[in-house]
Amino acid sequence: MTASAPIAQPKRWLKPSVLPGFGLTFGLTLLWLSVVVLIPLIALVIRPWEMGLERFIDLASRPRVVAALRLSFGTAAAAAAVNLVFGAIIAWVLVRTEFPGKRIIDAIVDLPFALPTAVAGIALAALYAPNGWIGALLDPLGIQVAYTPLGIFVALTFIGLPFVVRTVQPVLEDIDADLEDAAASLGASRLQTLARVIAPALAPALLTGFALAFARAVGEYGSVIFIAGNIPQVSEIAPLLIVIRLDEFDYAGAAAIGVFMLAVSFAVLLALNLTQRWARRATGNES
Amino acid sequence: MSLEIDSVSKWFGAFAALDKVSLVGAEGEFLALLGPSGSGKTTLLRILAGLERPDAGVVRFNGEDLSGTSARDRRAGFVFQHYALFRHMTVAKNIAFGLEVRRGAEKLPKKEIAARVERLLALVQLDTLGGRYPAQLSGGQRQRVALARALAIEPRMLLLDEPFGALDAKVRRELRRWLRGLHAEMGLTTIFVTHDQEEALDLADRVVVMNNGRIEQVGAPADVYGRPANAFVYDFMGGANRLPCDVRGGVVTFGGFAASTGDHAPGPDRAALAYARAHDIRVAPEGQPGLPATVLAVFPAGGQPRVECRLGDGQVVEAAVRTGDPWPALGQRIALQPERVRVFE
Amino acid sequence: MSGGGSLRGRRDPAPVRYTLIALTLLYLSLFIGLPLAAVFAEALREGWGEYLKAITDPDAIAAMQLTLLVAAIAVPVNVVFGVCAAWAIAKFDFAGKSLLVTLIDLPFSVSPVVSGLVYVLLYGANGWFGPVLDALGIKIIFTVTGLVLATMFVTFPFVARELIPLMQAQGRDEEEAALTLGAGGWQTFLRVTLPNIRWALLYGVLLCNARAMGEFGAVSVVSGHIRGQTNTMPLHVEILYNEYSFVAAFAVASLLALLALVTLVAKTLLEWRFRDDLAAVRRH
16 A cells, blocks of 8 residues: 555644635624624623622622512513413414414514514503503402512513414424324324323423523513512512612622623523433434 | 646545545546545545645646636536526526626627527527526426536536436436537536446546545446456446355366456465356356355346345355346256456455 | 415314414413504504604604614624624534524523623723723713614624524535636625525514614613613603603604514515525524
């Protein structure tokens, strides 16, 4: 054999290509990403170290902050859970049934994505105020929604609505009809098919939708503040507390809450990535 | 001498896609790069087009080194495996593209471009389809549009990557005939990549058999098929049976039956494996010299009547039944007489 | 949409089906229909005269102009960035690609208020660059610059994430073909790549624009709420509402709601008309 010893190729991070423009586009992407997103986020993340960890913990554990965080996470989780159930039902209806006007219903599900949050906020506040269309019905029953944590829950349910629907819908569309027919031909009842064939296939999408709705709800501001009443330690959400701290020029206090919320966002994002990787491995297909 | 590939190597990480490949193509020659997937044939074609850069080695065209010439300036007509037609342009626009993007002095007037597109549409027999979009064409039609588009730039060579790979058998045969006619007419140096040995043997002036980034053999179709240089080429050309034999004094024998090895020396004395194609193995009655075998199945229909039988060591071998020879019955014991074989070292 | 495939054998029993449809309609009218109706009803509570007066108020018009200005800067910038990012990510193979994609998606998972906060921490009076900028006489926070930055942050991923999956699915073949036919880099991009992605790009622009015009939390933090100067439409809605000028607040809000409806209609039409082009991106 002729000595064709491999010319040791330097391990290149970029696979060479004849297409032009990588340097320019990659450079611009990185530059812009750094200026607009990364540097500002880093500035936030290292704040706690600037002020000292002790002070950070002190700031983040004051009763008003803890109450706000607890309220934000609690109502966000409750709203995402409601959307999990109704999102699954809506997705099912959109994929598996036919009725006049279905396409309009399909389109309207995205409204919470498109409607500015402040508009949603004042609309919900007007609806659920004691003299509003819905508030007037609930008031005699002794149920008060506006200016209570219940109002926050309503607002977060509104803005989280599309997430579960839009993650479950395409997966449901892709489920092979033969799969259900096969299950039926093997003697499974409709409920058994649902529980053993369809539910497992939908589980990753449901989880993803829940996580997205939750992440969005935790940070939500515009649609909440009008209906919440914003009473410290009762109906004051964490994002609002950041705004209040900033108005007081208390940057450290604002940053402490901000860092905590950012950490939770990252944790959710990471969990989501892991879920999707797990789901891809389990089903063996790239989606 | 028009095209010269000189010790070209290409690495993808630690994997050698091409390992010092050298090849010379004559002006107007029709060359087939034949090999299994991963053999480096497509990489070589893309290097010729300037779509990949070799890590070592040089490609010359009429003596001119192409290393510094980009894909854009190379004027190599490239037909992609999946055609890569511009999906948002009509057939006519696709064909005109290479002319419309010309700059400066090379720019052509609109009328001239339209006239050329007309001529090319006629050449590929799609005269009436200039206004269609690629999605509205059949596979064979798309193939011809891709060819017309590549020819529009008056290329110095034509490079085709698996040109018939995505087509069904009947269209493939028609297009093959048509392409051979076109090549005869235009006399353009043409290189095409294929993994189908029949296609390579049918079309090319010379076949280049590649494996693991190297060239195993270059030769006229009859040579490559009739006198494979090594076991890989023999195997890849298809229909190879591997039979145990004895080599003694340059003679190859199978259970007392002596086979011809043509001009190929079988090497030193030893027990070896011989390669033989089905139609070179004769089916003889039991008791005659040859390899004893049992008939497993008979295939009397089709282009080549043959039998499938099992040797003593369990190996399954295919052999032809000559016209006039009696058909053996299932389960019958017979003797196989490989008349022409090759023994590689 | 369940265009293809029959529902044969997969139909639920009629009572189940009708119950589910009824639940869907009830839920959606409660959470989407009623709020939308409330916006317009409140806006027109005192008649068209008051409505027109509210939306032609100088402060309201200033807010509209500012909103248009911010979007007119943020959206094109995001288009350029999105196309660049998609070109680099979809047409080339490099190490760290998935990390880059994750980073681009990052602003989606950050609270709008935090998005504004980070700029205040950088450029505010007590921020990192605050003193330097102050010395140079440059103001970012409580100015239009700050509004644009915060808006760019929250709309950062919109265009890129529509284009990346589509361009990945389309591969490199057509661009390589264009090169072998003698086209240059720009010619290839303008004549081959851009026409192939135009509908997805428009889709991204649509969503990006809706968010840019409607953003509230992030701009609220950096705006300082200076009337006629740093008040975008959503912020103006807030001010009017807090001043108990409900009709005026809902009148301005109704314009934003109309924008949302127009966006939804356009988005839906794009999805119906160019389903194949958008198939890769429809999974939000």
